[in-house]
Amino acid sequence: MYGVVHFTTGSLNMPIDKSDPNPNQSKASKFRWGELEEDDNLDFLLPPKEVIGTDENGIKKVIEYKFNDEGNKVKITTTTRVRKLAKARLNRRAVERRNWEKFGDAVHEDVGSRLTMVSTEEIILERPRAPGMKAEEIKVPGDSLAQLSKGGAVLMVCRTCGKKGDHWTSKCPYKDLAAPVETFVDKPVASEASVAASGSGKGAYVPPSMRAGAERTAGSDMRRRNDENSVRVTNLSEDTREPDLLELFRPFGAVTRVYVAMDQKTGTSRGFGFVNFVNREDAQRAINKLNGYGYDNLILRVEWATPRAN
Protein backbone atom coordinates (compact mmCIF):
# COMPACT_ATOMS: atom_id res chain seq x y z
CA MET A 1 0.00 0.00 0.00
CA TYR A 2 2.92 2.30 0.31
CA GLY A 3 4.05 1.96 -3.27
CA VAL A 4 6.50 -0.70 -2.25
CA VAL A 5 6.44 -4.04 -3.95
CA HIS A 6 6.07 -6.94 -1.60
CA PHE A 7 7.45 -10.29 -2.46
CA THR A 8 5.00 -13.03 -1.97
CA THR A 9 5.47 -16.37 -0.34
CA GLY A 10 3.18 -19.24 -1.22
CA SER A 11 2.42 -20.32 2.31
CA LEU A 12 3.33 -19.03 5.66
CA ASN A 13 5.59 -21.99 6.28
CA MET A 14 8.04 -21.30 3.51
CA PRO A 15 11.48 -20.14 4.56
CA ILE A 16 12.11 -16.52 4.20
CA ASP A 17 13.85 -15.93 0.93
CA LYS A 18 14.68 -12.41 0.20
CA SER A 19 16.32 -13.21 -3.04
CA ASP A 20 13.07 -14.38 -4.54
CA PRO A 21 12.85 -12.53 -7.86
CA ASN A 22 9.09 -12.81 -8.06
CA PRO A 23 7.63 -9.35 -7.68
CA ASN A 24 3.94 -10.11 -7.08
CA GLN A 25 1.82 -7.65 -5.11
CA SER A 26 0.28 -9.06 -2.00
CA LYS A 27 -0.63 -8.28 1.54
CA ALA A 28 2.21 -7.39 3.85
CA SER A 29 3.96 -10.51 4.97
CA LYS A 30 4.96 -10.38 8.57
CA PHE A 31 8.11 -12.37 8.07
CA ARG A 32 9.81 -9.87 5.86
CA TRP A 33 11.76 -7.96 8.42
CA GLY A 34 13.00 -5.70 5.70
CA GLU A 35 9.49 -4.52 4.98
CA LEU A 36 8.58 -4.41 8.61
CA GLU A 37 11.16 -1.79 9.23
CA GLU A 38 9.93 0.25 6.33
CA ASP A 39 6.42 0.05 7.70
CA ASP A 40 7.57 1.46 10.96
CA ASN A 41 9.44 4.25 9.33
CA LEU A 42 6.43 5.45 7.47
CA ASP A 43 4.05 4.81 10.30
CA PHE A 44 5.43 7.17 12.79
CA LEU A 45 4.92 10.04 10.48
CA LEU A 46 1.25 9.53 11.09
CA PRO A 47 -0.49 10.75 14.22
CA PRO A 48 -1.89 7.97 16.38
CA LYS A 49 -5.43 6.64 16.08
CA GLU A 50 -7.92 8.48 18.24
CA VAL A 51 -11.05 7.02 19.67
CA ILE A 52 -13.57 9.48 20.99
CA GLY A 53 -15.59 7.18 23.16
CA THR A 54 -19.27 6.67 23.20
CA ASP A 55 -20.96 9.84 24.42
CA GLU A 56 -24.42 10.07 25.91
CA ASN A 57 -26.08 9.81 22.50
CA GLY A 58 -24.19 6.67 21.75
CA ILE A 59 -21.97 8.33 19.14
CA LYS A 60 -18.46 7.00 18.84
CA LYS A 61 -15.82 8.57 16.61
CA VAL A 62 -12.66 6.83 15.48
CA ILE A 63 -10.04 9.01 13.76
CA GLU A 64 -7.36 7.19 11.86
CA TYR A 65 -4.55 8.38 9.66
CA LYS A 66 -3.34 6.49 6.63
CA PHE A 67 -1.38 6.93 3.49
CA ASN A 68 -3.44 6.57 0.37
CA ASP A 69 -2.19 5.20 -2.94
CA GLU A 70 -0.51 8.42 -3.98
CA GLY A 71 1.39 8.58 -0.75
CA ASN A 72 -0.68 11.41 0.69
CA LYS A 73 -1.63 11.49 4.31
CA VAL A 74 -5.31 10.87 4.72
CA LYS A 75 -7.46 11.38 7.78
CA ILE A 76 -10.36 8.97 8.10
CA THR A 77 -13.08 9.74 10.58
CA THR A 78 -15.54 6.97 11.26
CA THR A 79 -18.62 7.99 13.18
CA THR A 80 -20.69 5.16 14.50
CA ARG A 81 -23.75 5.17 16.60
CA VAL A 82 -23.79 2.51 19.22
CA ARG A 83 -27.32 1.44 20.01
CA LYS A 84 -28.21 -0.85 22.74
CA LEU A 85 -30.60 -3.45 21.52
CA ALA A 86 -33.18 -4.86 23.80
CA LYS A 87 -31.54 -6.73 26.56
CA ALA A 88 -31.91 -10.38 25.91
CA ARG A 89 -31.53 -12.61 28.88
CA LEU A 90 -31.00 -15.86 27.14
CA ASN A 91 -31.00 -19.21 28.74
CA ARG A 92 -28.03 -21.48 28.47
CA ARG A 93 -29.20 -23.32 25.38
CA ALA A 94 -29.97 -20.11 23.60
CA VAL A 95 -26.49 -18.88 24.31
CA GLU A 96 -25.12 -22.10 22.83
CA ARG A 97 -27.23 -21.61 19.75
CA ARG A 98 -25.68 -18.21 19.26
CA ASN A 99 -22.44 -19.95 18.47
CA TRP A 100 -23.81 -22.35 15.90
CA GLU A 101 -22.19 -22.38 12.52
CA LYS A 102 -23.99 -20.93 9.60
CA PHE A 103 -25.48 -23.38 7.13
CA GLY A 104 -27.42 -23.44 3.92
CA ASP A 105 -27.27 -20.20 1.99
CA ALA A 106 -25.79 -18.36 4.90
CA VAL A 107 -22.49 -20.17 4.68
CA HIS A 108 -20.92 -17.79 2.22
CA GLU A 109 -22.29 -14.71 3.79
CA ASP A 110 -19.90 -11.83 3.51
CA VAL A 111 -19.97 -9.02 5.97
CA GLY A 112 -21.12 -6.60 3.34
CA SER A 113 -24.32 -8.47 2.59
CA ARG A 114 -27.24 -6.24 3.25
CA LEU A 115 -29.63 -8.92 4.28
CA THR A 116 -30.29 -7.59 7.70
CA MET A 117 -30.37 -3.90 8.30
CA VAL A 118 -31.86 -1.59 10.83
CA SER A 119 -34.52 0.65 9.43
CA THR A 120 -33.46 4.22 8.88
CA GLU A 121 -36.91 5.44 9.83
CA GLU A 122 -38.20 5.51 13.33
CA ILE A 123 -41.50 3.66 13.28
CA ILE A 124 -43.93 4.31 16.07
CA LEU A 125 -47.06 2.55 17.16
CA GLU A 126 -49.44 5.18 15.83
CA ARG A 127 -52.39 5.69 18.09
CA PRO A 128 -55.65 6.07 16.24
CA ARG A 129 -56.98 9.60 16.22
CA ALA A 130 -60.49 10.54 17.25
CA PRO A 131 -62.84 10.43 14.28
CA GLY A 132 -63.08 13.72 12.45
CA MET A 133 -59.50 14.59 13.13
CA LYS A 134 -57.47 12.58 10.71
CA ALA A 135 -53.79 13.21 10.27
CA GLU A 136 -54.24 14.76 6.84
CA GLU A 137 -56.65 17.35 8.10
CA ILE A 138 -54.35 18.50 10.83
CA LYS A 139 -51.66 19.05 8.28
CA VAL A 140 -53.86 21.02 5.89
CA PRO A 141 -54.01 24.28 7.85
CA GLY A 142 -50.30 23.99 8.27
CA ASP A 143 -49.88 23.60 4.55
CA SER A 144 -52.08 26.52 3.60
CA LEU A 145 -50.34 28.67 6.19
CA ALA A 146 -46.98 27.69 4.85
CA GLN A 147 -47.97 28.51 1.35
CA LEU A 148 -49.52 31.77 2.35
CA SER A 149 -46.49 32.80 4.28
CA LYS A 150 -44.47 32.54 1.09
CA GLY A 151 -45.38 36.15 0.54
CA GLY A 152 -48.90 36.12 -0.78
CA ALA A 153 -48.00 34.12 -3.86
CA VAL A 154 -50.97 33.14 -5.95
CA LEU A 155 -52.61 30.10 -4.46
CA MET A 156 -53.81 27.92 -7.27
CA VAL A 157 -56.83 26.26 -5.87
CA CYS A 158 -58.98 23.97 -7.91
CA ARG A 159 -62.57 24.02 -6.73
CA THR A 160 -63.32 20.58 -8.12
CA CYS A 161 -60.84 18.46 -6.32
CA GLY A 162 -59.64 20.93 -3.76
CA LYS A 163 -55.98 20.37 -4.55
CA LYS A 164 -53.85 23.36 -3.95
CA GLY A 165 -51.08 24.74 -6.03
CA ASP A 166 -51.40 22.27 -8.82
CA HIS A 167 -53.93 23.43 -11.32
CA TRP A 168 -56.87 25.74 -11.80
CA THR A 169 -60.45 24.54 -11.84
CA SER A 170 -60.72 24.51 -15.61
CA LYS A 171 -57.62 22.42 -15.90
CA CYS A 172 -58.70 19.92 -13.30
CA PRO A 173 -57.77 16.38 -14.27
CA TYR A 174 -60.62 15.13 -12.12
CA LYS A 175 -63.32 17.04 -13.93
CA ASP A 176 -65.74 14.17 -13.49
CA LEU A 177 -65.79 14.73 -9.78
CA ALA A 178 -67.69 17.95 -10.34
CA ALA A 179 -71.07 16.21 -10.37
CA PRO A 180 -70.62 14.25 -7.14
CA VAL A 181 -69.58 17.38 -5.24
CA GLU A 182 -72.94 18.98 -5.85
CA THR A 183 -74.92 15.86 -5.22
CA PHE A 184 -73.10 15.32 -1.98
CA VAL A 185 -74.04 18.74 -0.85
CA ASP A 186 -77.73 17.92 -1.10
CA LYS A 187 -78.37 14.23 -0.62
CA PRO A 188 -75.16 12.31 -0.31
CA VAL A 189 -76.52 8.83 0.20
CA ALA A 190 -79.29 8.90 -2.35
CA SER A 191 -77.19 10.34 -5.11
CA GLU A 192 -74.28 8.02 -4.44
CA ALA A 193 -76.56 5.03 -4.67
CA SER A 194 -78.27 6.30 -7.82
CA VAL A 195 -75.00 7.17 -9.50
CA ALA A 196 -73.66 3.77 -8.67
CA ALA A 197 -76.81 2.01 -9.76
CA SER A 198 -77.10 3.88 -13.01
CA GLY A 199 -73.44 3.40 -13.65
CA SER A 200 -73.60 -0.31 -13.25
CA GLY A 201 -76.92 -0.50 -15.02
CA LYS A 202 -75.42 0.93 -18.16
CA GLY A 203 -72.50 -1.41 -17.78
CA ALA A 204 -70.22 1.59 -17.38
CA TYR A 205 -67.23 1.38 -15.14
CA VAL A 206 -68.03 2.54 -11.65
CA PRO A 207 -64.96 3.23 -9.56
CA PRO A 208 -64.91 1.34 -6.26
CA SER A 209 -65.21 4.54 -4.29
CA MET A 210 -68.59 5.12 -5.85
CA ARG A 211 -69.96 1.64 -5.87
CA ALA A 212 -72.86 0.71 -3.65
CA GLY A 213 -71.65 -0.29 -0.25
CA ALA A 214 -68.32 1.40 -0.73
CA GLU A 215 -67.19 3.37 2.23
CA ARG A 216 -66.09 6.86 1.61
CA THR A 217 -62.79 7.79 3.10
CA ALA A 218 -63.11 10.28 5.88
CA GLY A 219 -60.54 12.44 4.13
CA SER A 220 -62.71 13.33 1.18
CA ASP A 221 -65.71 13.64 3.45
CA MET A 222 -63.82 16.20 5.44
CA ARG A 223 -63.00 18.15 2.35
CA ARG A 224 -66.60 18.19 1.21
CA ARG A 225 -67.84 19.24 4.60
CA ASN A 226 -65.28 22.00 4.61
CA ASP A 227 -66.63 23.25 1.34
CA GLU A 228 -70.01 23.29 3.00
CA ASN A 229 -68.54 25.54 5.68
CA SER A 230 -67.34 27.97 3.08
CA VAL A 231 -67.85 31.69 3.62
CA ARG A 232 -67.77 34.21 0.80
CA VAL A 233 -66.29 37.62 1.52
CA THR A 234 -66.97 40.43 -0.90
CA ASN A 235 -66.05 44.08 -1.23
CA LEU A 236 -62.42 43.46 -0.38
CA SER A 237 -59.91 46.15 -1.01
CA GLU A 238 -57.38 45.78 -3.82
CA ASP A 239 -54.49 44.97 -1.56
CA THR A 240 -56.22 42.27 0.39
CA ARG A 241 -54.50 38.92 0.12
CA GLU A 242 -54.86 35.47 1.67
CA PRO A 243 -52.80 36.18 4.76
CA ASP A 244 -55.01 39.17 5.53
CA LEU A 245 -58.18 37.14 5.30
CA LEU A 246 -56.66 34.41 7.39
CA GLU A 247 -55.67 36.87 10.07
CA LEU A 248 -59.13 38.36 10.03
CA PHE A 249 -61.05 35.08 10.24
CA ARG A 250 -58.80 33.02 12.44
CA PRO A 251 -60.11 34.34 15.73
CA PHE A 252 -63.43 32.66 14.99
CA GLY A 253 -62.03 29.18 14.68
CA ALA A 254 -59.89 26.79 12.71
CA VAL A 255 -59.57 27.75 9.08
CA THR A 256 -58.62 25.13 6.54
CA ARG A 257 -58.41 27.20 3.41
CA VAL A 258 -58.45 30.81 2.32
CA TYR A 259 -58.67 32.03 -1.19
CA VAL A 260 -58.69 35.49 -2.69
CA ALA A 261 -59.66 35.86 -6.31
CA MET A 262 -56.86 37.57 -8.15
CA ASP A 263 -56.74 39.46 -11.40
CA GLN A 264 -53.94 37.76 -13.30
CA LYS A 265 -53.02 40.83 -15.29
CA THR A 266 -52.74 43.39 -12.55
CA GLY A 267 -52.00 41.09 -9.63
CA THR A 268 -54.57 42.78 -7.46
CA SER A 269 -57.53 41.28 -5.72
CA ARG A 270 -60.77 41.09 -7.65
CA GLY A 271 -62.56 42.11 -4.53
CA PHE A 272 -63.81 38.80 -3.21
CA GLY A 273 -62.58 35.63 -1.64
CA PHE A 274 -63.53 32.45 0.25
CA VAL A 275 -62.70 31.21 3.69
CA ASN A 276 -63.30 27.57 4.70
CA PHE A 277 -63.79 26.75 8.33
CA VAL A 278 -63.47 23.38 10.03
CA ASN A 279 -66.58 23.95 12.11
CA ARG A 280 -69.88 25.32 10.95
CA GLU A 281 -70.45 27.21 14.16
CA ASP A 282 -67.21 29.11 13.71
CA ALA A 283 -68.25 30.03 10.19
CA GLN A 284 -71.63 31.22 11.42
CA ARG A 285 -70.04 33.37 14.09
CA ALA A 286 -67.63 34.85 11.59
CA ILE A 287 -70.51 35.77 9.34
CA ASN A 288 -72.39 37.35 12.20
CA LYS A 289 -69.44 39.39 13.40
CA LEU A 290 -67.69 40.39 10.20
CA ASN A 291 -70.58 41.15 7.91
CA GLY A 292 -70.54 44.95 7.70
CA TYR A 293 -67.13 45.16 9.32
CA GLY A 294 -64.93 47.99 8.12
CA TYR A 295 -61.68 46.60 6.76
CA ASP A 296 -59.10 48.70 4.95
CA ASN A 297 -61.63 51.51 4.38
CA LEU A 298 -64.25 49.25 2.75
CA ILE A 299 -67.30 47.65 4.34
CA LEU A 300 -67.05 43.87 4.05
CA ARG A 301 -69.92 41.66 3.06
CA VAL A 302 -69.63 38.19 4.60
CA GLU A 303 -72.11 35.43 3.83
CA TRP A 304 -72.38 31.73 3.15
CA ALA A 305 -70.71 30.74 -0.09
CA THR A 306 -73.63 28.74 -1.44
CA PRO A 307 -77.12 29.50 -0.20
CA ARG A 308 -77.69 27.36 2.84
CA ALA A 309 -81.19 26.00 3.24
CA ASN A 310 -80.67 24.09 6.51
Add this chain to the structure above:
Amino acid sequence: MRPILMKGHERPLTFLKYNRDGDLLFSCAKDHTPTVWFADNGERLGTYRGHNGAVWSCDVSRDSMRLITGSADQTVKLWNVQTGAQLYTFNFGSPARSVDFSVGDKLAVITTDPFMELTSAIHVKRIARDPTEQTEESELVIKGPQGRINRAVWGPLNRTIVSAGEDAVIRIWDSETGKLLREADKESGHKKTITSLTKSADGSHFLTGSLDKSAKLWDTRSLTLIKTYVTERPVNAVAMSPLLDHVVLGGGQDASAVTTTDHRAGKFEAKFFDKILQEEIGGVKGHFGPINALAFNPDGKSFSSGGEDGYVRLHHFDPDYFNIKI
Protein backbone atom coordinates in the same frame (compact mmCIF):
# COMPACT_ATOMS: atom_id res chain seq x y z
CA MET B 1 -38.75 1.69 17.56
CA ARG B 2 -36.32 0.89 14.82
CA PRO B 3 -37.45 -2.25 13.09
CA ILE B 4 -34.81 -4.55 11.71
CA LEU B 5 -35.43 -5.37 8.09
CA MET B 6 -34.48 -8.81 6.90
CA LYS B 7 -34.57 -9.43 3.20
CA GLY B 8 -33.65 -13.03 2.89
CA HIS B 9 -36.59 -14.13 0.82
CA GLU B 10 -37.21 -13.17 -2.73
CA ARG B 11 -40.85 -14.11 -2.71
CA PRO B 12 -43.72 -13.30 -0.39
CA LEU B 13 -43.56 -14.53 3.18
CA THR B 14 -46.08 -17.13 4.24
CA PHE B 15 -45.37 -17.94 7.87
CA LEU B 16 -43.25 -16.89 10.83
CA LYS B 17 -42.55 -18.87 13.97
CA TYR B 18 -40.42 -18.25 17.03
CA ASN B 19 -38.89 -21.11 18.92
CA ARG B 20 -39.85 -21.71 22.55
CA ASP B 21 -36.89 -19.81 23.97
CA GLY B 22 -37.50 -16.86 21.72
CA ASP B 23 -33.99 -16.60 20.35
CA LEU B 24 -34.64 -18.02 16.88
CA LEU B 25 -37.13 -16.92 14.27
CA PHE B 26 -38.11 -19.24 11.45
CA SER B 27 -39.53 -17.75 8.29
CA CYS B 28 -41.26 -19.53 5.45
CA ALA B 29 -41.89 -18.05 2.08
CA LYS B 30 -42.95 -18.92 -1.39
CA ASP B 31 -39.32 -19.15 -2.46
CA HIS B 32 -38.89 -22.80 -1.34
CA THR B 33 -36.29 -22.03 1.34
CA PRO B 34 -37.26 -21.66 4.97
CA THR B 35 -34.75 -19.52 6.82
CA VAL B 36 -33.77 -19.20 10.44
CA TRP B 37 -32.67 -15.92 11.98
CA PHE B 38 -31.47 -14.81 15.36
CA ALA B 39 -34.37 -13.05 16.98
CA ASP B 40 -32.42 -10.35 18.73
CA ASN B 41 -30.53 -8.72 15.92
CA GLY B 42 -32.02 -10.33 12.85
CA GLU B 43 -28.80 -11.96 11.75
CA ARG B 44 -29.37 -14.89 9.47
CA LEU B 45 -28.25 -18.21 10.82
CA GLY B 46 -29.07 -20.52 7.95
CA THR B 47 -31.46 -21.81 5.34
CA TYR B 48 -33.05 -25.19 4.81
CA ARG B 49 -32.58 -26.24 1.23
CA GLY B 50 -34.57 -29.05 -0.23
CA HIS B 51 -38.12 -28.11 -0.96
CA ASN B 52 -39.35 -27.68 -4.50
CA GLY B 53 -42.36 -25.59 -3.85
CA ALA B 54 -43.64 -22.73 -1.75
CA VAL B 55 -43.30 -23.48 1.95
CA TRP B 56 -46.60 -22.73 3.60
CA SER B 57 -45.88 -23.22 7.25
CA CYS B 58 -43.48 -24.62 9.77
CA ASP B 59 -43.20 -25.56 13.39
CA VAL B 60 -40.25 -26.10 15.66
CA SER B 61 -39.98 -28.57 18.51
CA ARG B 62 -39.75 -27.40 22.07
CA ASP B 63 -36.05 -28.15 22.35
CA SER B 64 -35.42 -26.32 19.07
CA MET B 65 -33.80 -29.38 17.57
CA ARG B 66 -36.37 -30.33 14.98
CA LEU B 67 -38.11 -28.27 12.38
CA ILE B 68 -41.08 -29.45 10.38
CA THR B 69 -42.12 -27.65 7.21
CA GLY B 70 -45.10 -28.11 4.94
CA SER B 71 -44.74 -27.28 1.30
CA ALA B 72 -46.65 -27.02 -1.92
CA ASP B 73 -44.42 -29.69 -3.44
CA GLN B 74 -46.63 -32.26 -1.65
CA THR B 75 -44.05 -33.07 0.98
CA VAL B 76 -43.56 -32.32 4.61
CA LYS B 77 -39.95 -32.42 5.71
CA LEU B 78 -38.29 -32.84 9.07
CA TRP B 79 -35.03 -30.98 9.50
CA ASN B 80 -32.23 -30.75 11.97
CA VAL B 81 -32.45 -27.16 13.08
CA GLN B 82 -28.78 -26.78 13.79
CA THR B 83 -27.22 -28.21 10.66
CA GLY B 84 -29.97 -27.73 8.11
CA ALA B 85 -29.91 -31.39 7.18
CA GLN B 86 -33.08 -33.11 6.08
CA LEU B 87 -34.07 -35.90 8.41
CA TYR B 88 -37.21 -37.26 6.84
CA THR B 89 -39.71 -36.54 4.13
CA PHE B 90 -43.41 -37.33 4.28
CA ASN B 91 -45.03 -37.61 0.89
CA PHE B 92 -48.61 -36.70 0.21
CA GLY B 93 -50.89 -36.64 -2.74
CA SER B 94 -51.48 -32.93 -2.60
CA PRO B 95 -49.80 -29.76 -1.34
CA ALA B 96 -49.32 -29.66 2.40
CA ARG B 97 -50.44 -26.47 4.01
CA SER B 98 -50.33 -26.36 7.76
CA VAL B 99 -48.07 -28.21 10.18
CA ASP B 100 -48.07 -28.18 13.96
CA PHE B 101 -46.18 -30.17 16.56
CA SER B 102 -48.15 -31.52 19.47
CA VAL B 103 -47.25 -30.80 23.05
CA GLY B 104 -44.33 -33.14 23.61
CA ASP B 105 -43.44 -33.14 19.90
CA LYS B 106 -44.37 -36.78 19.50
CA LEU B 107 -47.12 -36.10 17.02
CA ALA B 108 -47.64 -33.63 14.24
CA VAL B 109 -50.84 -32.55 12.53
CA ILE B 110 -50.57 -31.80 8.83
CA THR B 111 -53.26 -30.54 6.50
CA THR B 112 -53.31 -31.11 2.79
CA ASP B 113 -55.13 -29.14 0.14
CA PRO B 114 -57.81 -30.42 -2.15
CA PHE B 115 -56.14 -31.45 -5.36
CA MET B 116 -57.69 -33.14 -8.36
CA GLU B 117 -59.83 -35.91 -6.93
CA LEU B 118 -58.49 -35.69 -3.43
CA THR B 119 -60.39 -33.68 -0.87
CA SER B 120 -58.60 -31.76 1.80
CA ALA B 121 -57.57 -33.83 4.76
CA ILE B 122 -55.98 -33.62 8.17
CA HIS B 123 -53.22 -36.12 8.88
CA VAL B 124 -51.70 -36.99 12.21
CA LYS B 125 -48.23 -38.45 12.06
CA ARG B 126 -46.15 -39.89 14.80
CA ILE B 127 -42.72 -38.29 15.07
CA ALA B 128 -40.03 -40.63 16.33
CA ARG B 129 -37.35 -39.32 18.60
CA ASP B 130 -34.73 -40.91 16.40
CA PRO B 131 -35.16 -39.84 12.80
CA THR B 132 -33.93 -43.18 11.49
CA GLU B 133 -36.95 -44.84 13.00
CA GLN B 134 -39.39 -42.48 11.38
CA THR B 135 -42.15 -44.07 9.39
CA GLU B 136 -44.48 -42.71 6.80
CA GLU B 137 -47.68 -44.04 8.25
CA SER B 138 -50.39 -41.81 9.59
CA GLU B 139 -51.89 -42.31 12.98
CA LEU B 140 -55.10 -40.73 11.82
CA VAL B 141 -56.55 -39.20 8.69
CA ILE B 142 -59.59 -36.96 8.89
CA LYS B 143 -61.45 -36.04 5.76
CA GLY B 144 -64.50 -33.97 5.50
CA PRO B 145 -64.28 -30.25 5.37
CA GLN B 146 -64.92 -28.63 2.05
CA GLY B 147 -62.31 -26.37 0.64
CA ARG B 148 -58.80 -25.79 1.76
CA ILE B 149 -57.95 -26.11 5.42
CA ASN B 150 -55.67 -23.20 6.08
CA ARG B 151 -54.66 -24.04 9.60
CA ALA B 152 -54.96 -26.94 12.00
CA VAL B 153 -53.51 -26.91 15.50
CA TRP B 154 -53.55 -29.14 18.54
CA GLY B 155 -56.03 -28.42 21.31
CA PRO B 156 -55.23 -28.54 24.99
CA LEU B 157 -53.40 -31.71 26.07
CA ASN B 158 -53.42 -32.97 22.48
CA ARG B 159 -56.93 -34.27 22.95
CA THR B 160 -58.38 -32.25 20.14
CA ILE B 161 -57.45 -30.74 16.81
CA VAL B 162 -58.82 -27.34 15.81
CA SER B 163 -59.12 -26.66 12.09
CA ALA B 164 -60.17 -23.63 10.08
CA GLY B 165 -60.21 -22.97 6.40
CA GLU B 166 -61.89 -21.74 3.31
CA ASP B 167 -65.38 -22.74 4.30
CA ALA B 168 -65.15 -20.26 7.18
CA VAL B 169 -66.20 -22.83 9.76
CA ILE B 170 -64.00 -23.74 12.70
CA ARG B 171 -64.13 -27.40 13.65
CA ILE B 172 -62.89 -29.29 16.64
CA TRP B 173 -62.02 -32.94 16.11
CA ASP B 174 -61.16 -35.66 18.55
CA SER B 175 -57.52 -36.46 17.98
CA GLU B 176 -57.81 -40.17 18.72
CA THR B 177 -60.96 -41.13 16.91
CA GLY B 178 -61.19 -38.40 14.34
CA LYS B 179 -64.78 -37.64 15.23
CA LEU B 180 -66.08 -34.13 14.77
CA LEU B 181 -66.76 -32.79 18.24
CA ARG B 182 -67.84 -29.24 17.59
CA GLU B 183 -68.47 -26.80 14.80
CA ALA B 184 -68.52 -23.05 15.12
CA ASP B 185 -71.89 -21.39 15.00
CA LYS B 186 -72.61 -20.17 11.46
CA GLU B 187 -74.32 -16.97 12.55
CA SER B 188 -71.59 -15.63 14.72
CA GLY B 189 -68.73 -17.17 12.83
CA HIS B 190 -66.71 -15.83 9.98
CA LYS B 191 -68.30 -15.08 6.68
CA LYS B 192 -65.31 -15.64 4.44
CA THR B 193 -62.19 -17.76 4.28
CA ILE B 194 -60.34 -18.03 7.55
CA THR B 195 -56.73 -17.33 6.72
CA SER B 196 -54.99 -17.73 10.04
CA LEU B 197 -55.31 -19.12 13.51
CA THR B 198 -53.16 -18.68 16.57
CA LYS B 199 -53.44 -20.08 20.05
CA SER B 200 -52.97 -18.16 23.24
CA ALA B 201 -49.90 -18.91 25.31
CA ASP B 202 -51.84 -21.24 27.60
CA GLY B 203 -54.02 -22.69 24.88
CA SER B 204 -57.31 -21.73 26.51
CA HIS B 205 -58.41 -19.49 23.68
CA PHE B 206 -57.45 -18.89 20.10
CA LEU B 207 -57.79 -16.17 17.54
CA THR B 208 -58.81 -16.56 13.92
CA GLY B 209 -58.42 -14.01 11.17
CA SER B 210 -60.49 -13.99 8.06
CA LEU B 211 -60.87 -12.27 4.72
CA ASP B 212 -64.16 -10.85 5.95
CA LYS B 213 -62.07 -8.07 7.55
CA SER B 214 -62.50 -9.31 11.06
CA ALA B 215 -60.76 -11.48 13.60
CA LYS B 216 -62.54 -13.48 16.28
CA LEU B 217 -61.46 -14.82 19.62
CA TRP B 218 -62.83 -18.21 20.62
CA ASP B 219 -62.76 -20.42 23.67
CA THR B 220 -60.95 -23.65 22.85
CA ARG B 221 -63.04 -26.03 24.92
CA SER B 222 -66.51 -24.85 24.13
CA LEU B 223 -65.90 -23.07 20.83
CA THR B 224 -67.90 -20.09 21.95
CA LEU B 225 -67.19 -16.71 20.42
CA ILE B 226 -65.63 -14.38 22.97
CA LYS B 227 -64.56 -11.27 21.04
CA THR B 228 -64.57 -9.81 17.57
CA TYR B 229 -62.11 -7.28 16.15
CA VAL B 230 -63.08 -5.38 13.05
CA THR B 231 -60.68 -3.78 10.57
CA GLU B 232 -60.92 -2.22 7.14
CA ARG B 233 -58.73 -4.74 5.45
CA PRO B 234 -58.97 -8.48 4.92
CA VAL B 235 -56.96 -10.17 7.64
CA ASN B 236 -54.14 -12.43 6.52
CA ALA B 237 -52.32 -13.02 9.77
CA VAL B 238 -53.05 -12.81 13.48
CA ALA B 239 -50.92 -12.92 16.59
CA MET B 240 -51.52 -12.62 20.31
CA SER B 241 -49.12 -11.10 22.76
CA PRO B 242 -48.08 -13.54 25.47
CA LEU B 243 -47.34 -10.72 27.84
CA LEU B 244 -50.07 -8.10 27.49
CA ASP B 245 -53.67 -8.36 26.42
CA HIS B 246 -52.99 -7.29 22.88
CA VAL B 247 -54.00 -8.82 19.62
CA VAL B 248 -52.28 -7.96 16.34
CA LEU B 249 -53.88 -8.29 12.94
CA GLY B 250 -52.03 -8.09 9.68
CA GLY B 251 -53.81 -7.69 6.47
CA GLY B 252 -53.85 -6.97 2.90
CA GLN B 253 -55.87 -5.36 0.34
CA ASP B 254 -58.68 -6.57 -1.81
CA ALA B 255 -57.35 -7.34 -5.24
CA SER B 256 -60.15 -5.26 -6.70
CA ALA B 257 -58.97 -2.20 -4.84
CA VAL B 258 -55.43 -2.39 -6.11
CA THR B 259 -55.55 0.13 -8.94
CA THR B 260 -57.19 2.80 -6.88
CA THR B 261 -54.81 2.72 -3.95
CA ASP B 262 -53.19 5.88 -2.97
CA HIS B 263 -49.59 6.24 -3.86
CA ARG B 264 -48.16 6.15 -0.37
CA ALA B 265 -45.59 3.44 -0.01
CA GLY B 266 -44.78 1.50 3.09
CA LYS B 267 -48.24 1.96 4.45
CA PHE B 268 -49.39 -1.56 5.11
CA GLU B 269 -49.69 -1.83 8.80
CA ALA B 270 -50.02 -4.36 11.56
CA LYS B 271 -52.95 -3.25 13.70
CA PHE B 272 -52.84 -3.61 17.45
CA PHE B 273 -56.09 -4.13 19.34
CA ASP B 274 -56.87 -4.36 22.99
CA LYS B 275 -57.90 -7.98 23.45
CA ILE B 276 -60.61 -7.27 25.97
CA LEU B 277 -61.99 -3.93 24.90
CA GLN B 278 -61.84 -4.79 21.19
CA GLU B 279 -60.58 -1.28 20.46
CA GLU B 280 -57.76 -0.34 18.20
CA ILE B 281 -54.64 0.71 20.04
CA GLY B 282 -52.55 1.60 17.05
CA GLY B 283 -50.79 0.46 13.97
CA VAL B 284 -47.23 -0.19 12.97
CA LYS B 285 -46.62 0.80 9.41
CA GLY B 286 -43.78 -0.05 7.14
CA HIS B 287 -44.53 -2.96 4.87
CA PHE B 288 -44.70 -2.35 1.17
CA GLY B 289 -47.14 -5.11 0.60
CA PRO B 290 -49.89 -6.94 2.46
CA ILE B 291 -48.76 -8.56 5.67
CA ASN B 292 -48.98 -12.34 5.43
CA ALA B 293 -47.36 -13.47 8.65
CA LEU B 294 -47.14 -12.25 12.21
CA ALA B 295 -45.47 -13.72 15.23
CA PHE B 296 -44.82 -12.59 18.78
CA ASN B 297 -41.65 -13.47 20.61
CA PRO B 298 -42.59 -15.66 23.59
CA ASP B 299 -41.21 -13.04 25.93
CA GLY B 300 -43.67 -10.54 24.52
CA LYS B 301 -41.04 -7.83 24.06
CA SER B 302 -40.74 -8.03 20.33
CA PHE B 303 -42.69 -9.16 17.34
CA SER B 304 -42.04 -9.74 13.69
CA SER B 305 -44.12 -9.36 10.56
CA GLY B 306 -43.62 -10.82 7.14
CA GLY B 307 -45.10 -9.30 4.05
CA GLU B 308 -45.86 -9.86 0.44
CA ASP B 309 -42.82 -7.72 -0.27
CA GLY B 310 -40.48 -10.48 0.93
CA TYR B 311 -39.29 -8.51 3.94
CA VAL B 312 -39.38 -9.68 7.52
CA ARG B 313 -39.54 -6.76 9.90
CA LEU B 314 -38.44 -7.42 13.44
CA HIS B 315 -39.67 -4.88 15.99
CA HIS B 316 -38.38 -4.53 19.51
CA PHE B 317 -40.90 -2.54 21.51
CA ASP B 318 -40.06 0.79 23.07
CA PRO B 319 -40.57 1.01 26.81
CA ASP B 320 -43.73 3.06 26.39
CA TYR B 321 -45.45 0.22 24.56
CA PHE B 322 -45.82 -1.49 27.88
CA ASN B 323 -47.54 1.54 29.37
CA ILE B 324 -50.25 1.98 26.80
CA LYS B 325 -53.62 2.75 28.27
CA ILE B 326 -56.82 3.22 26.34
